[in-house]
Amino acid sequence: MRQRSSQPTGPVADFLAAQESKGLLRFITCGSVDDGKSTLIGRLLYESKQIFDDQLATLSQDSERVGTQGGNLDFALLTDGLQAEREQGITIDVAYRFFSTDRRTFIVADTPGHEQYTRNMVTGASTADLAIVLIDARKGVLTQTRRHSFLVHLLGITNVIVAVNKIDLVDYDSTIFQDIETSYREFSQEFGFTNLSFVPVSALNGDNITTASAAMPWYHGPTLLSILEETDAHVLSHDKPFRMYVQSVSRPNQDFRGYLGFVASGSLSVGDSIQVQPSGKISRVASLPSFDGDRQHVVAGESIQIVLDDEIDISRGDLLCTPESVPDVGNQFEAFMVWTDENQMMPHRSYLLKIGTKTVGVMIDKPKYKINVNTLEHLAASTLELNDIAICNLATDRPVAYDPYVNNRYSGSFVIIDRITSKTVGAGMIRHSLRRDSNISWQHTSIERHHREELNHQRSATVWFTGLSGSGKSTIANALEVRLHAMGLRTYLLDGDNLRHGLTRDLGFTTADRIENLRRASHVAQILNSAGVIVLACFISPFESERTSAKEVIGEENFIEVFVDAPIAVTEKRDPKGLYKKARAGELPNFTGIDSDYERPTSPSIHIHTDELEIDASVEAILQHLRNLLLLP
Amino acid sequence: MKAQSQTQLSHLQLLEAEAIHIIREAVAEAVNPVMLYSIGKDSSVMLHLAQKAFYPAPLPFPLLHVDTTWKFKEMIEFRAKIVDLVGADLLVHQNPECIELGINPFDHGSSVHTDMWKTQGLKQALDKYNFDLAFGGARRDEEKSRAKERVFSFRSDKHVWDPKNQRPELWNIYNARHGAGESIRVFPLSNWTELDVWQYIYLEAIPVVPLYFAKVRPVVERDGMLIMVDDDRMKLRQDESIEQRMVRFRTLGCYPLTGAVESESVDLEGILTELFTATTSERQGRLIDHDGAGSMEKKKIEGYF
Numbered sequence: 020m021r022q023r024s025s026q027p028t029g030p031v032a033d034f035l036a037a038q039e040s041k042g043l044l045r046f047i048t049c050g051s052v053d054d055g056k057s058t059l060i061g062r063l064l065y066e067s068k069q070i071f072d073d074q075l076a077t078l079s080q081d082s083e084r085v086g087t088q089g090g091n092l093d094f095a096l097l098t099d100g101l102q103a104e105r106e107q108g109i110t111i112d113v114a115y116r117f118f119s120t121d122r123r124t125f126i127v128a129d130t131p132g133h134e135q136y137t138r139n140m141v142t143g144a145s146t147a148d149l150a151i152v153l154i155d156a157r158k159g160v161l162t163q164t165r166r167h168s169f170l171v172h173l174l175g176i177t178n179v180i181v182a183v184n185k186i187d188l189v190d191y192d193s194t195i196f197q198d199i200e201t202s203y204r205e206f207s208q209e210f211g212f213t214n215l216s217f218v219p220v221s222a223l224n225g226d227n228i229t230t231a232s233a234a235m236p237w238y239h240g241p242t243l244l245s246i247l248e249e250t251d252a253h254v255l256s257h258d259k260p261f262r263m264y265v266q267s268v269s270r271p272n273q274d275f276r277g278y279l280g281f282v283a284s285g286s287l288s289v290g291d292s293i294q295v296q297p298s299g300k301i302s303r304v305a306s307l308p309s310f311d312g313d314r315q316h317v318v319a320g321e322s323i324q325i326v327l328d329d330e331i332d333i334s335r336g337d338l339l340c341t342p343e344s345v346p347d348v349g350n351q352f353e354a355f356m357v358w359t360d361e362n363q364m365m366p367h368r369s370y371l372l373k374i375g376t377k378t379v380g381v382m383i384d385k386p387k388y389k390i391n392v393n394t395l396e397h398l399a400a401s402t403l404e405l406n407d408i409a410i411c412n413l414a415t416d417r418p419v420a421y422d423p424y425v426n427n428r429y430s431g432s433f434v435i436i437d438r439i440t441s442k443t444v445g446a447g448m449i450r451h452s453l454r455r456d457s458n459i460s461w462q463h464t465s466i467e468r469h470h471r472e473e474l475n476h477q478r479s480a481t482v483w484f485t486g487l488s489g490s491g492k493s494t495i496a497n498a499l500e501v502r503l504h505a506m507g508l509r510t511y512l513l514d515g516d517n518l519r520h521g522l523t524r525d526l527g528f529t530t531a532d533r534i535e536n537l538r539r540a541s542h543v544a545q546i547l548n549s550a551g552v553i554v555l556a557c558f559i560s561p562f563e564s565e566r567t568s569a570k571e572v573i574g575e576e577n578f579i580e581v582f583v584d585a586p587i588a589v590t591e592k593r594d595p596k597g598l599y600k601k602a603r604a605g606e607l608p609n610f611t612g613i614d615s616d617y618e619r620p621t622s623p624s625i626h627i628h629t630d631e632l633e634i635d636a637s638v639e640a641i642l643q644h645l646r647n648l649l650l651l652p
Numbered sequence: 653m654k655a656q657s658q659t660q661l662s663h664l665q666l667l668e669a670e671a672i673h674i675i676r677e678a679v680a681e682a683v684n685p686v687m688l689y690s691i692g693k694d695s696s697v698m699l700h701l702a703q704k705a706f707y708p709a710p711l712p713f714p715l716l717h718v719d720t721t722w723k724f725k726e727m728i729e730f731r732a733k734i735v736d737l738v739g740a741d742l743l744v745h746q747n748p749e750c751i752e753l754g755i756n757p758f759d760h761g762s763s764v765h766t767d768m769w770k771t772q773g774l775k776q777a778l779d780k781y782n783f784d785l786a787f788g789g790a791r792r793d794e795e796k797s798r799a800k801e802r803v804f805s806f807r808s809d810k811h812v813w814d815p816k817n818q819r820p821e822l823w824n825i826y827n828a829r830h831g832a833g834e835s836i837r838v839f840p841l842s843n844w845t846e847l848d849v850w851q852y853i854y855l856e857a858i859p860v861v862p863l864y865f866a867k868v869r870p871v872v873e874r875d876g877m878l879i880m881v882d883d884d885r886m887k888l889r890q891d892e893s894i895e896q897r898m899v900r901f902r903t904l905g906c907y908p909l910t911g912a913v914e915s916e917s918v919d920l921e922g923i924l925t926e927l928f929t930a931t932t933s934e935r936q937g938r939l940i941d942h943d944g945a946g947s948m949e950k951k952k953i954e955g956y957f
Contacts, residue, residue, distance in 0.1 A: 376677065
C-alpha cells in the first residue's frame with residue numbers, strides 16, 4: 020500500500036495513522052442452539068459502538084415484533100439476517116460481522132449450532148484464527164460442545180476461548196464455572212489447543228464482555244474483549260516455507276511476463292531462488308513489480324507479482340516454493356473429507372478438485388472410516404452423506420503440489436466440485452501423501468498408438484451407445500460392426516452384459532457399482548483404441564458424470580456418443596430379456612427406468628429415435644457421422 | 653504495497669491483498685467478466701484494486717454502468733473523468749423500456765423505479781453482452797442479507813439468488829464454475845466496512861465524487877430526508893421550499909432517492925473524524941431499504957445487485 024505523497028500532520032492525522040496500523044483478527048463463535056451466539060455477537064457490536072441509531076431503531080421494532088426477550092432488545096435479531104431465520108428464530112447460514120476497537124479490527128463468522136449445518140461451521144472455521152466456544156452455564160458441556168470443539172481442531176484452530184454464558188441464570192456461581200472448565204479441559208486435551216482460556220459471561224446483560232462484572236468478584240481474569248484484543252493468533256505465517264499458487268501469467272507485452280499470486284506462507288526477496296512444482300524447474304526472482312513501485316521483499320498475506328530471470332514454463336495452478344523447502348508432489352494422498360452436498364459422494368466417480376488455484380480431476384475412494392463427530396468413534400462407511408466427516412484416499416488425474424494441512428492451511432486444503440452441477444460438494448484437508456503412487460510410473464513404450472493404427476490401415480475410436488435396456492443398443496451396434504467388418508476394419512464390440520460374465524463379475528447394479536463398471540469399461544475401450552481397434556461400446560450408462568468420465572479416459576477426439584432413444588413404454592413392451600417384467604415384480608432392484616434414474620444425454624454426437632428409425636437407417640446415420648469425422652476410408 | 657519493516661500486516665493491507673486475490677481469481681476463471689461501476693466510493697475503491705491487481709497490464713474487463721438517468725449530474729461528470737484517467741472501456745446501459753414508459757421515482761415510487769431501471773436494467777445488460785461474471789462493490793456490513801452472501805455468489809440463468817442454497821466457501825478457494833446461461837457475481841469488498849473504505853481512500857488518495865464532501869447545496873426536506881434539487885425534473889410539493897444547507901452524501905444513487913446529511917466535513921480528514929463518531933448507518937439515506945424488513949433480501953433474490 021502506498022504512502023501519501025504529502026503526509027498530513029496534526030492530531031487527526033496521527034489518530035488516523037494509528038487506526039490504519041491496527042491488526043486484524045478473524046474468529047468464529049460456536050455453540051449449541053440457544054447458547055446465545057448471536058446475542059453475544061450483537062452485544063460485542065453494541066458495546067464496541069458498531070450499532071447505529073437507525074439500526075437500533077429497527078432492532079427495537081423487530082424485538083417487539085418477533086423478539087424472544089420480552090420487551091428488551093433481542094441482539095440475536097441483529098445477526099439473523101435472512102427472513103427465514105428471523106421467522107424461525109434460528110441461524111441457518113454463516114453470517115459475517117465486523118467491529119473494531121482501538122487495538123484491533125475483527126471479522127466474526129457467526130456459525131449455526133444445528134447438527135445439519137456442520138458444513139457452515141466448517142466454512143466459518145476455515146478462515147478463522149480463533150474460536151469462541153459458547154457453553155450454557157445451566158447445561159454444561161454438551162454433545163454439541165464436543166462436536167464444535169472437534170471441528171475447530173480439525174480446521175486447525177489452536178486458539179480457543181470458552182465463554183460460559185448465561186452465568187446470571189445460575190446466580191453467578193463460581194463452582195459451576197470451575198466444573199465446566201475442568202470437564203472441558205479434560206475432554207479437549209486430545210485437540211491440543213495451545214491457547215485455551217475460560218471466561219464466565221452474560222451476553223444478554225454484558226457481564227465480562229467488555230467490562231469486568233461486579234457480580235463476579237471471584238473472577239480475576241480478563242474480559243472476553245481483552246482476550247480477543249491480546250491473543251497472538253495468526254494463521255498466515257511468515258516463518259514457514261514460501262508458498263504461492265500461481266493465479267495467472269500476465270503478459271501485457273513481449274518483454275514482460277509476471278506471475279500473479281497470493282503469498283500463502285513465508286517470505287520472498289529479489290534474488291531468491293524459486294522452484295516450480297510439480298515441474299521442479301528452478302529460476303531466480305528478478306523483480307517484484309507492483310502498482311506502488313518495485314518491491315524488494317514480500318511476506319505471507321500479500322497479493323504479489325513475480326518476474327523471473329529466465330523464461331520457464333509456468334502456468335496457472337503451479338505452486339511456487341523455494342528449493343530449500345519443497346512441498347509434496349504426487350497424485351495420491353489421504354485426507355480428512357467433509358461432505359457438503361445433499362447428493363452423497365460416489366466412490367470412483369470423477370469429480371474436480373481445486374487446490375490453491377489448480378483444478379484437476381479426482382477420484383475419491385470409499386472412506387477408510389467415518390468419524391462420529393459426537394463421540395469421535397470410527398465408523399465403517401461405503402459413502403459420504405451431507406455433513407459427514409471421514410478419512411479417504413484420493414487420486415488425482417495429474418500430479419499436484421501440496422503440504423499436509425497441519426503444516427500449511429492454504430497449501431493443504433482443497434474443495435471438491437461436481438462436474439455436472441458445478442456445486443462445491445466437499446472440502447478436504449490433506450493428512451499425508453500415499454507413497455504407493457511414487458512407485459508406479461509410466462513405462463515408455465516405443466510402439467505408439469499411431470504406429471498400430473498405420474499397420475491396421477485405419478484410425479481407431481470408440482462409438483459409445485447409451486440408452487435404456489431394450490432401446491436397441493446391442494442390435495444397432497451389432498449391425499454396425501457387421502458393416503465395418505465387411506469394409507475390412509478391425510473392430511470389437513464391448514457389451515455390458517458380456518463383460519459382467521468376467522471382468523466385472525464382482526459388481527452389482529447399485530449406483531456405486533455402476534460407476535465402477537463404467538470406469539473399467541472405459542479403460543478397456545481406451546486400451547483397445549490404443550491397440551488400433553475401433554470399439555463399439557454398449558452400456559446403459561445412465562449417469563452424465565460417468566459418460567463424461569468415459570469421454571475423458573477415452574479422449575474426447577476419439578469418443579462418439581450415440582444416444583439410442585426410445586420411450587420407456589416402447590422398451591418395456593419390447594423387453595427382449597424379460598427384465599422389465601422382473602423389475603416391475605420387484606425382483607430386480609435398481610433397474611434403470613423403473614427405480615433407478617436415466618439422465619438423458621444433453622448433447623450426444625448422434626441421437627437415434629429407435630421407435631421411429633429402422634436399424635439400417637440408424638446404422639447408415641452413424642456411418643455417415645464417422646465418414647464426416649474422417650474416421651472411415 | 654510498500655515494503656514493511658514490521659512483519660505484521662495491518663488490517664487494511666490484509667483486506668487489500670484479499671480483494672486483489674479475489675479479483676485475479678475471478679478473472680482467471682471467467683469467460684467474459686465485467687465490473688459493475690456505480691460511480692460511488694465502493695466502485696472507486698474496487699476499480700483502484702483492479703488496477704493494482706493487474707498492473708502493469710490494462711484492466712482485463714470493461715466497466716458497466718447501469719444508468720437510470722436519475723443520477724446526480726456530478727456523478728456523470730466524475731464517471732467521464734475517471735474512465736479517461738484509468739483508460740477503461742465503459743459500457744452504459746439504460747433500460748429502453750424505462751425510457752419509453754418514462755419510469756421515474758416521483759410518479760412510480762422508489763420500488764418500481766429501482767426494479768425497472770436497476771434490477772431489470774442490470775439483467776438486460778448482462779444478457780446483452782453475455783457476461784458470465786460481474787464484479788460488484790457490495791459489502792457485508794451494509795445490510796443483514798448481504799452479511800450472509802458468498803464472495804463468489806452464484807446466479808441461475810434467470811439471475812436468481814437462492815440464499816438457502818449457497819455454495820460453501822472455504823479458505824480462499826473460490827468456485828466460479830457454472831453452466832451455460834448461469835453467472836457468478838463477485839464481491840471483492842465483502843469483508844470491508846464503510847470505515848475501511850474511507851480509510852483506504854484517504855491512504856491511497858483515491859479520487860471520489862465531490863458530493864461526498866460537505867458544501868452548501870439546494871435541498872428540500874421531504875419524508876424526513878434531505879433531497880437535493882439536482883435538476884428541474886424535481887417538482888416541489890405545496891408546503892416545500894428549497895433551502896441552502898451545508899450537506900454531504902454518505903452514499904450515492906438516484907438523486908431523488910438519496911438523502912443528504914448535514915455535515916461540516918469538507919475533506920477526507922473530516923469525513924473520517926465524523927465516521928469514528930457516527931451514530932447512524934450509511935444506508936439510512938437510502939429509500940429503497942426502508943420498504944420493510946427483508947426488502948434487500950427480496951430485491952437480491954429478484955436479481956438486484
